[in-house]
Amino acid sequence: MLNRRGTEDVSEFEQQAGPWIALTRVFVGLLLLYEAVVGGWWKVGTISSGPNPEWLGDEAGAAIVSTAEQAIEQGTYGWYATLLEAVVIPYAPLWSSLATLAQVAAGIALVLGLWTRPAAIIGLLYFLPVFHFGTIRTSPLFAVPIAFAFVANAGRYSGLDAILTRRSDAIGRATRLANATGVFPKRWYPGAAAALGAIAVYYYLSVPMMEETRIALVGLELAVFAGLTALGLVLVFRGRETIPVAADMIRIFVGYRFLHEIFVRVDPGLNALPGWASADAQAAVFEAIAATHVTPVSVVIETLMLPAIGVWVVVFAIVQTATGLALLVGWRTRLAGAVAVGYLLGLISLGFVRLAPLLLMGTIVAATIGGRYVSLDAVAGRDVTPPNLPAVLGAPALGVAVVFVSIGAVLGVEPGGYGETTGAIALVMLGIVAAAVAAGTGVDRLSTLESTDRLATSADD
Numbered sequence: 420m421l422n423r424r425g426t427e428d429v430s431e432f433e434q435q436a437g438p439w440i441a442l443t444r445v446f447v448g449l450l451l452l453y454e455a456v457v458g459g460w461w462k463v464g465t466i467s468s469g470p471n472p473e474w475l476g477d478e479a480g481a482a483i484v485s486t487a488e489q490a491i492e493q494g495t496y497g498w499y500a501t502l503l504e505a506v507v508i509p510y511a512p513l514w515s516s517l518a519t520l521a522q523v524a525a526g527i528a529l530v531l532g533l534w535t536r537p538a539a540i541i542g543l544l545y546f547l548p549v550f551h552f553g554t555i556r557t558s559p560l561f562a563v564p565i566a567f568a569f570v571a572n573a574g575r576y577s578g579l580d581a582i583l584t585r586r587s588d589a590i591g592r593a594t595r596l597a598n599a600t601g602v603f604p605k606r607w608y609p610g611a612a613a614a615l616g617a618i619a620v621y622y623y624l625s626v627p628m629m630e631e632t633r634i635a636l637v638g639l640e641l642a643v644f645a646g647l648t649a650l651g652l653v654l655v656f657r658g659r660e661t662i663p664v665a666a667d668m669i670r671i672f673v674g675y676r677f678l679h680e681i682f683v684r685v686d687p688g689l690n691a692l693p694g695w696a697s698a699d700a701q702a703a704v705f706e707a708i709a710a711t712h713v714t715p716v717s718v719v720i721e722t723l724m725l726p727a728i729g730v731w732v733v734v735f736a737i738v739q740t741a742t743g744l745a746l747l748v749g750w751r752t753r754l755a756g757a758v759a760v761g762y763l764l765g766l767i768s769l770g771f772v773r774l775a776p777l778l779l780m781g782t783i784v785a786a787t788i789g790g791r792y793v794s795l796d797a798v799a800g801r802d803v804t805p806p807n808l809p810a811v812l813g814a815p816a817l818g819v820a821v822v823f824v825s826i827g828a829v830l831g832v833e834p835g836g837y838g839e840t841t842g843a844i845a846l847v848m849l850g851i852v853a854a855a856v857a858a859g860t861g862v863d864r865l866s867t868l869e870s871t872d873r874l875a876t877s878a879d880d
Contacts, residue, residue, distance in 0.1 A: 432791070433662050437576040438808035439787040440662070441532070442859030444573035446780050447564045448529030449851045451542065455522045459557065459690075459773065461834040462519045468834050474519055480511025483518070487511075490552045493631035499551045521545045529568060532578015534597045539569035550641065553633040556690055559640045560777035563672055566648075567784055570665040572598055577861035608656040615649035636683070647672055654792060663791040670746050670756075670789030673781045677743030677759065680774075681736065689838055690773035692766065693735035701735075702728045708770035713830070713842035716769065724769075738762050746785055749794020752803055756786020767848050770841040776848045813860035816853045823850030 456463045460482075462474040473482035487503040495503075507514055521541050528538030542565040550558035567573075574580030583594040603611075623642035629635035647668040654664045680692040687696040687704045705724055709717040724731055742762065745755030759782050766775040790796045790803035797803075827846035833839050 430660060432660060432805070435805040435807075436571075436662060436666075436788045438859040438862040439783065439805055440568075440571045440573045441576035441578065441862050442808070442855045443564055443780060443784055444529050444532060444535065444568050444571075444576070444578065445858035446783070446851065446855035447542075447561070447568060448526045448531075449854060450776060450780065451522055451526030451529065451561070453847070453851065454557070454561075455519065455526060457832050457834040459835060459837065460554075463523065464834050465832075471834070474515050480513075480515045483511045483515050484508055486552050490634070493553060493634050494629060495551055495553070495634050495637075496625070518545060518549075525565075529565075529573075532574030532576070532580050533583075534594065535574030535578060535580055536569050536572060536598045536602075539565050543569070551637060553631070553637055555633055555636045555640060556774055557777060559644060560676070560774070560781065562644070563669055564780040564784065567665050567669055567781075571662050574598065577858055605656060608652045612649040612652040612656070615645045615652070619643075619646035619649060643672065643675060650793070659792055663788060666784050666788035667749065667790065667792045667794060669781045670749060670752065670785035671793070673759070673778065673785045674743045674745070674747030676778060676781075677739055677746065681739050681743065688773075689771055689841070692739060692771065692774060692778075693732070694739070695736050696732065698729045698732050701732050705769075707838065708841055711839055711841040712770050712845065716842065716845070720769065746782075746789075749790050749796050751801075752790030752794060752796050753786065753806065756782065756789070760786050764849075764852070767845055767852075770845055772837050772841060772844040772848055776851070779852070808856070808859050808862075810860045813857050816860065817857040820850045820854035820857060823847065823853065 454460060457465060457468075462471050464470045470476055471482070472478040473480075473485075487508050491500045491503060522545055525538045525542040525545065528534055529542070543562055546558045546562045546565070550562070572580070575584070580594055580598060583590055584598070585591065586594070619642045621642075622638040622645065625638040626635045626642070629638060651664050651668045655661050677692070681694050684691050685694050685696055687693050687701050689704070689708070693701060693704075702725060705720050705728065709720040709725075712720070738758065739762070742755050742759040745751055746759060760779065763775045763779045763782060767779070787805050790801075794803075823846045827843040827850065830843035830846070831840060832843045832847060837844050
């Protein structure tokens with residue numbers, strides 16, 4: 420049954436989560452497009468740079484070949500190495516074009532909320548195979564929120580799907596059919612969960628067999644990903660609501676990743692979180708950031724952070740460990756999530772522009788929608804209602820997005836050079852966050868308009 424918003428009837432919890440679902444969808448889509456244009460694995464490029472020749476042009480496929488050969492040399496899974504040698508490397512130019520098209524198409528579709536579930540499937544089909552290359556940073560942190568967009572059918576909130584679904588013509592029928600893609604009967608959930616559980620065990624058991632650390636971490640990440648997906652299917656099969664279940668699986672994953680960056684990844688860098696690194700190692704990172712950041716932030720780093728870097732190392736470690744543990748077990752989820760979001764925004768502002776924005780996508784979901792299931796909050800009976808995202812923030816957030824992205828563009832973002840143009844990238848990332856917030860407030864505005872319309876109708880009656 421469709422409601423007046425042109426979507427399926429949803430629970431009160433899901434309606435309250437709507438703004439955050441829309442925010443996450445737009446955030447993921449914009450980051451996908453950023454990654455395709457100027458990110459670490461940039462492909463399209465800017466007007467001044469032109470397309471990346473190793474992805475598009477005379478050397479198309481070179482990036483895929485070099486990455487595939489590196490994965491094979493590092494001892495990736497035997498079946499995957501065979502697949503690379505037989506199917507990927509011989510046709511690298513074709514795969515290069517398809518990968519670029521998939522990333523751009525998925526990004527645009529997610530931003531617009533158009534045929535969101537097919538777009539999410541395309542995104543997952545891109546990142547999950549690429550994950551086996553050893554891309555333990557971008558792939559899982561993109562795959563998790565993309566999977567959430569699929570589960571939530573996120574285009575229903577401030578997306579074109581909400582408009583097109585209302586139509587009774589062929590376009591409406593096609594949209595409804597497209598967004599039913601991948602949805603299978605609930606009676607299949609136990610079997611799917613069992614299969615995913617077996618996959619999780621396979622990847623987990625493969626970890627000690629891998630000589631290269633990055634390949635071993637691929638197995639660990641995929642074991643966690645598959646295991647949490649299996650757990651989510653079981654919970655939904657037992658009658659739990661789908662969207663809060665998905666949010667709690669993301670909450671657990673985000674908590675795990677916070678702790679992973681503390682206890683496993685000990686080398687600081689722009690493509691990581693600070694972690695339990697030594698003061699000297701942290702100082703070297705912040706000195707490099709200060710050299711390429713905008714002047715106000717460079718001054719803050721040089722005057723407030725570097726002289727007391729030992730203290731900051733402890734602060735980073737305590738905040739990251741505490742929030743990671745709290746999110747992992749679901750204790751005071753809203754508070755821990757708010758601290759985690761603020762922490763990541765602070766790191767982005769300081770110049771940690773690679774991993775922090777990617778982790779922020781899932782953290783927002785965990786902070787605003789998670790905590791209802793498989794959590795200490797649930798045991799304690801705490802209220803985990805999604806917080807309100809006021810509509811009044813929409814215009815200011817959009818203004819901030821335009822200003823920050825414009826300044827970043829003027830300063831210049833070097834494709835693939837997140838260590839050379841840190842200040843510009845930080846501004847663009849913060850602008851993307853602000854744009855996503857503006858999109859999320861659109862759901863609130865729509866709800867307000869509908870409420871006003873209902874009141875007017877009641878008055879007329």
